[in-house]
Each structure stands twice: as C-alpha cells, then as structure tokens.
Amino acid sequence: MDTEACRNVKIRVQHLCKSYEKLEVLRDVSLDVFEGEVVCIIGPSGGGKSTFLRCINRLEEYNSGTVYVDGQNISAKGVNINTIRRNIGMVFQHFNLFNNMNVLNNLMLAPVDLKIYSKEEAKALAMKMLDRVGLADKSNVYPDQLSGGQKQRVAIARALCMRPQIMLFDEPTSALDPEMVGEVLEVMRELAADGMTMVVVTHEMHFAREAADRVLFMDDGQFLEAGDPDSFFGHPKNSRLQDFLKKVL
Amino acid sequence: MSKILSTYGPLLLRAMGQTLLLALYGLFFACIIGMIVGIMSVIKNRVCKGIALVFVNLIRGVPMIVLAYFIYFGIPYLWNTILAIGGLTLSALEAGTICLALNCGAYMAEIIRAGIESVDIGQMEAARSLGLPYWRSMQRVILPQAIRTMIPSIINQFIITLKDTSILSVIGFPELVNTAKNVVSKTFMSFQTWAVVGVMYLIVILILQQAAKIVERRLKRGHRSL
Ligand SMILES: Nc1ncnc2c1ncn2[C@@H]1O[C@H](COP(=O)(O)OP(=O)(O)OP(=O)(O)O)[C@@H](O)[C@H]1O
Ligand SMILES: [Mg+2]
Numbered sequence: 369m370d371t372e373a374c375r376n377v378k379i380r381v382q383h384l385c386k387s388y389e390k391l392e393v394l395r396d397v398s399l400d401v402f403e404g405e406v407v408c409i410i411g412p413s414g415g416g417k418s419t420f421l422r423c424i425n426r427l428e429e430y431n432s433g434t435v436y437v438d439g440q441n442i443s444a445k446g447v448n449i450n451t452i453r454r455n456i457g458m459v460f461q462h463f464n465l466f467n468n469m470n471v472l473n474n475l476m477l478a479p480v481d482l483k484i485y486s487k488e489e490a491k492a493l494a495m496k497m498l499d500r501v502g503l504a505d506k507s508n509v510y511p512d513q514l515s516g517g518q519k520q521r522v523a524i525a526r527a528l529c530m531r532p533q534i535m536l537f538d539e540p541t542s543a544l545d546p547e548m549v550g551e552v553l554e555v556m557r558e559l560a561a562d563g564m565t566m567v568v569v570t571h572e573m574h575f576a577r578e579a580a581d582r583v584l585f586m587d588d589g590q591f592l593e594a595g596d597p598d599s600f601f602g603h604p605k606n607s608r609l610q611d612f613l614k615k616v617l
Numbered sequence: 618m619s620k621i622l623s624t625y626g627p628l629l630l631r632a633m634g635q636t637l638l639l640a641l642y643g644l645f646f647a648c649i650i651g652m653i654v655g656i657m658s659v660i661k662n663r664v665c666k667g668i669a670l671v672f673v674n675l676i677r678g679v680p681m682i683v684l685a686y687f688i689y690f691g692i693p694y695l696w697n698t699i700l701a702i703g704g705l706t707l708s709a710l711e712a713g714t715i716c717l718a719l720n721c722g723a724y725m726a727e728i729i730r731a732g733i734e735s736v737d738i739g740q741m742e743a744a745r746s747l748g749l750p751y752w753r754s755m756q757r758v759i760l761p762q763a764i765r766t767m768i769p770s771i772i773n774q775f776i777i778t779l780k781d782t783s784i785l786s787v788i789g790f791p792e793l794v795n796t797a798k799n800v801v802s803k804t805f806m807s808f809q810t811w812a813v814v815g816v817m818y819l820i821v822i823l824i825l826q827q828a829a830k831i832v833e834r835r836l837k838r839g840h841r842s843l
Contacts, residue, residue, distance in 0.1 A: 425746055427742055427745065427746060450745075450748045450749070450750050451748065452748075453745065453746055453747065453748040454747070454748035456746070457746075458743075458746040460739060460742070460743065462737075462739055464737070464739035464740060464742060464743035465743075466740060466743070466744070466757075466758050467740070467762055468758065468761040468762050468765075477744075477747075477749075477757060477758075478744075478747035478748060478749055481749060481753055481757065482748055482749065523743075526747070527746075527747070530747055530748065
C-alpha cells in the first residue's frame with residue numbers, strides 16, 4: 369500500500385452519516401479516492417449509493433462525518449460550495465439537460481455565467497467537448513429532440529466544459545434503451561483512460577469489471593466489500609454481495 | 618337600447634377605460650407581489666415560507682369587498698383617528714389598485730409557486746452541480762421553464778381580476794358598474810343599461826381569451842418560441 373500512500377487523494381470521505389428523519393441511509397461510511405482512479409459502486413436499490421454520491425458535492429447535506437475534496441473540507445465554515453462544485457462534474461440518471469436551451473447553450477451556460485470563460489472561449493470549448501462525445505452536429509438542437517444516449521453524452525460534455533478534475537456518475541445508463549448504453553459507456557471509458565478521477569454508481573457489471581480500478585458494494589448504508597475487479601467479482605467474500613452478484617450476473 | 622347607446626355610450630366607454638386602467642394598475646403591482654411572494658414560498662427559508670403562507674391564506678380567506686372597505690375606509694381611519702398620525706387619504710383609484718394588487722397578487726403567488734414546483738427538481742440539481750448559485754439557477758433555468766406553464770393560468774387570473782374591478786364600485790371608483798348604476802338611476806332603463814354593460818365586459822374578455830389561446834398555441838409549438 370506504500371504506492372497508494374504517495375498518490376494524491378482527490379476525495380476523502382470519513383465517517384459519513386446521513387439520515388432522513390428516522391431512516392439511516394448512510395452509516396459511518398469512509399472512502400478515499402485517488403487521483404486518476406475509477407471507483408465503481410454497485411449494490412441493491414435503496415442501499416444509499418445515490419445519497420453517498422450526492423454528499424460528495426453537497427447536493428445532499430449530511431448529519432456527521434467529513435468530506436474532503438482536494439484536501440478541502442466541503443462543509444467547513446467560509447467554504448463556498450459553488451466554487452468546489454466547479455471542480456466536480458456530475459452526471460445524472462435522467463440527464464437533466466436544461467430544457468429551455470439548445471445543446472450549445474446547455475454547455476455554455478455555467479462557464480459563461482460564472483465568468484470562467486468569455487463567450488468565444490466557452491463556445492470553442494463547448495464545440496470541442498461535443499466533438500469529443502461525437503455530437504458536434506447537434507449543437508443547435510434542443511434536448512427534446514435527442515435520443516437518450518445522445519442526451520447523456522451531452523450531459524457529460526456539459527460537465528466537462530467546467531474542466532472538472534472529478535466526475536461523479538449516478539447510474540448514467542439506467543434510463544437508457546439497451547442499444548444506447550454502449551455509446552455512453554464508451555465515452556466514460558475514454559474519460560477514464562484520459563486519467564479522470566471518477567466515482568460511478570452503476571448496474572453495468574461489465575463496465576465495472578473492465579473500467580474500474582476498484583469496485584465497492586454498498587448495501588444498507590455501508591460499504592460491505594471493496595476490491596479490485598478481479599477479486600471482487602471472482603471471489604466475493606461478503607454473503608450479501610454473493611447473493612447480489614448471483615441475481616444480476 | 619339605442620337611447621342608452623347614443624346618450625350614455627361615450628360615458629360608458631369612458632367608464633370601461635377606467636375599468637381597464639384600474640385593472641392594469643392592479644395587475645402590474647399584483648405581478649410584482651405575486652413574483653416576490655411566489656418565490657418566497659419555494660425557497661428553503663422557514664420565515665419566508667411562513668410569511669408567504671400567511672399572506673396568501675389571509676387574502677384568500679377574506680372577501681374582496683371586505684378588503685376594499687378595509688383599505689378605503691379602515692386604513693385611513695386607523696391612521697388618522699386611532700393612531701392620530703394624521704392626514705392620510707386614499708383616492709378610490711389608489712385604494713382600488715392596492716386592493717386588486719393584494720387580492721390578485723395572492724393568487725398570482727400561488728400560480729407562480731405551482732409553476733416553479735412543476736419544473737423537475739433535476740433541473741435545479743444539474744444547475745447547482747455545475748457551480749451556479751441558487752439565484753442564477755432560478756433565473757437562467759427554472760423560471761424560464763416555469764413561466765411557460767404559468768402563462769395560461771396568469772391570463773386566466775387577469776380575466777378574473779378584470780371582472781373583480783366591478784366590486785370596487787362599492788368604494789365609488791367610476792368604473793363601469795358604478796357608472797352604469799348612475800345611468801340606471803337617471804333613466805330607469807335597467808334592462809337596456811345592464812345588457813350593454815354585460816356585452817361590453819364580454820367583448821373585452823373574449824378578446825383576452827383569444828389572446829390567451831394564441832399565446833398558448835405558440836408555447837406549445839416548442840421551446841424556441843421563448
Ligand atoms: N429525499 C428523501 N427523503 C426520504 N428518504 C429518502 C430520500 N432520498 C432517498 N431516501 C431513502 O434513502 C434510501 C437510500 O436511497 P438512495 O437513493 O441513496 O439509494 P440507491 O442505492 O441510490 O438506490 P437506487 O439503486 O434505487 O438508486 C432509500 O431507502 C430511500 O428511500
Ligand atoms: Mg440511486
């Protein structure tokens with residue numbers, strides 16, 4: 369583990385607890401994600417995966433514990449969460465493209481509005497990112513005219529326009545027709561190959577197996593098992609993970 | 618009928634003008650009140666939410682005629698006699714405008730709240746996750762989408778408010794109903810007069826409804842029309 373100790377920790381989650389009213393959703397969860405690492409989280413529905421992911425950019429407030437992004441405690445006093453979020457791209461299950469603007473404006477909104485880039489720079493960047501996800505010809509189209517797979521690729525491009533160092537994916541392919549899953553996973557694979565730090569909640573076991581550096585199993589608000597894909601899928605130790613894998617594979 | 622039209626037609630038309638003027642003033646301020654209170658009721662602040670809730674329920678729970686009397690007679694009495702601060706007089710136009718603005722504003726607030734809440738929560742989350750602050754997300758993403766769904770209800774509310782101006786005849790504002798009453802007391806031709814007044818309202822409201830249809834159709838045609 370010496371090599372890991374030298375690596376840069378991008379996300380450090382310590383003793384995270386979160387509950388809705390009486391329902392404990394996250395129970396003392398800790399995780400370090402290193403620079404350039406791809407971490408996949410799998411687990412049954414209701415296990416707390418989305419909640420965990422959404423705590424990392426404080427889309428969800430947590431009850432106790434600490435989240436550090438790039439060494440910065442995101443809930444510390446005086447921290448501007450908006451500045452931290454610029455560095456964390458998020459991709460949602462239901463895409464959440466802005467319906468009131470076309471693809472190009474979806475991509476340009478935040479960079480221009482936050483004065484990170486001039487209009488011209490933002491446009492050039494947006495076109496570059498669209499090209500990267502293979503949708504340069506769709507820049508003037510509105511979201512409701514895109515297929516699911518195209519929407520999700522635009523959503524990824526939109527997040528990339530903020531030049532984030534971290535990307536969070538919450539079941540990015542779960543709302544897609546099967547024939548469109550591949551194109552989105554392909555974009556994610558390329559991102560991973562480019563060294564992006566990624567946390568991916570997914571039900572795509574093949575993707576987790578090929579693309580992840582580490583896979584985690586979350587159930588009942590805890591990580592019950594973690595490991596490299598080969599041992600995780602090859603020799604699962606936790607009995608609930610064994611059951612889960614039997615069902616989904 | 619023709620006597621009413623030829624003798625009192627211009628008078629009634631002018632009264633219609635006053636009615637529209639009052640409605641316009643009222644609606645203008647109602648939009649401002651509705652926007653502020655509507656947004657107050659969706660933001661995550663208990664105090665704001667509470668104030669908005671009390672305001673809306675208070676106004677909706679009091680008949681407009683009571684509100685009109687209260688503002689026109691009650692408030693100056695409170696100010697000048699009970700508190701003895703002095704010299705406040707409200708013209709019928711001022712009191713009427715306040716009354717309409719409050720009344721219509723409360724309903725507009727509800728329309729605006731419902732409109733904002735009808736926008737998928739994911740839109741706000743996506744905007745916030747990019748680092749956009751709450752208000753910018755509201756302005757650039759949520760409100761443009763909310764307004765689309767609100768417009769038909771808002772136009773409907775305009776029509777209701779236009780009709781509600783007739784209630785303000787009780788505080789003596791020379792709008793259409795008040796003027797018609799005077800005409801009837803002079804001529805005793807109540808059938809003819811009220812028929813003419815009814816048709817006048819009808820025409821204006823039909824025009825408004827037509828406009829509403831056109832706007833709705835344009836909104837349906839796609840997002841580009843905004
Ligand atoms: N806003 C909320 N209010 C109350 N309970 C919630 C809320 N959001 C989530 N929960 C509950 O928290 C638990 C964890 O939810 P979460 O969405 O994190 O699970 P998940 O692992 O992502 O599941 P899925 O695979 O279905 O997406 C669930 O029991 C869910 O019902
Ligand atoms: Mg989930």
